[in-house]
Amino acid sequence: MKKDRFLMGMVIGIGVVVVLAVGLFIARQGQVEYLAADTPDSVVHNFILALTRSDYERAYTYLAEKPNKPTPNQFRQDLTSSPPGFNQTSLSIGETLVDADFATVQLLLSQSYGGPFTERTRYTDTARLERQAGSWKLVSMPYPFWSFNWFVEQPKPLP
């Protein structure tokens, strides 16, 4: 066994893979900071950053003022109780399209629905924003950064 160079090579190879993966993790740890919220994409950036830092108060401030807006408590509760949560989702911000007081920001999302050993699903979605009193505010975001109960008229009980 001591003379098995192939085996030694495999063990060394696995060691290199581990060191490389951990090294890449360290190298990828860029410090992400809040941006000036003056463009639609910077609002989306700040909203997601606030959520990933569990700063729900700050994230709530980026929501538009519209009928059926969630209360701060409902906002926090809906986001914290929604599997798979932010831990299992990665996201990149893409291009922004502005049309007068409305904007859409393209998002590239990556999720592992069945756990880390399954294939990751990559898909694009959009964040929609509206300009209110000179500031860009969020009207919708994709799951799991949003709840489908927000800004939706709740059904009234039958008389």
Add this chain to the structure above:
Amino acid sequence: MKIIRRVYFYLLSLISIQVVLWAVINLVRTIFSGELITGVVDWLAGGIAFVLVGTPIFLMHWTTIQREVRQDQDVEERNSRVRSVFLYAALLSTGIPISFAIMAILNRLFTQAFGLSATVAVLGGTQTHTDNLIAAAANLMVLVYFWRVLKNDWVSDPNNEDRREISRLHRYLWMVYGLGLLTFGTHQALRYIFTKPLDFGRSAEWGLAAGLTLIVVGLPIWLTAWSIIQRSLARVQERQSMLRLVVFYLLTLGSLGFTLVSLGSLAANGLRWVFQVESWTLPAFIDLQASQLSTLVLMGTLWAYFDRSLWGTVRAVEDELRQAALRRIYTTCCL
């Protein structure tokens, strides 16, 4: 009738020791858990009931077996194949939970180190270190007990062929188990390397944490089992064993199959890229094919290694006709 009685007694012993073991583990966990007593009453009641029922059943059957082994003059009972299966199954059924407990602890630590909550850890995300240490310690105690019983059996008759066969199966099971963990773990680490990171989120790190856990536990298990297997080859029966051939055929053909499938998928997407059906850049192509690339590298290496081991085993077969037949099996499967 004797064999049926023997199977019954060993089977009952194996089932009852597992019932008692896990009932005790759950009972001890409730002692250390910080939950209110009202929340653990059901656990306590269930645990105590299983211990009360399982312990006498285990003691009754196991003490009967051990008494018969001591009284048996011609060592038929001690050398029986059923006893060997029982003892090695007991080692396996306690050894694997120990490895899982260690993996759960490591996975939570790695998950936290990568900036994620320990509760999302794939292994043991809902458990605590105490839960896993209790399970590991309890299983270790049972493992050591049966290990000593088995050691005594080996001392009494070191050349028992039935026991050797079961021992061989046990070694190969551990080898395949360790290799499985190592393969999944390395695949995750490779996929992390090939994946382009996104601006937010840690879903890739989630997989890396699980991958590193499997490597840290799987590598020593595989290397230990593999080195024991290599040392055992001093005996001609080991070199020419059918089990060894079957395991190598499965590993070689399995890894070859995965290599070819991932290579085919990569080639198909590579051609789509070359013929400009898709407008990928090289980093985007690598990112999209991260899983297939990882499988190709990993399975290709495994195939190269076990292919060598398989042909070494085939060459050890003295009968030339049988050697030719074994080569034919491989060629036919590849075709």
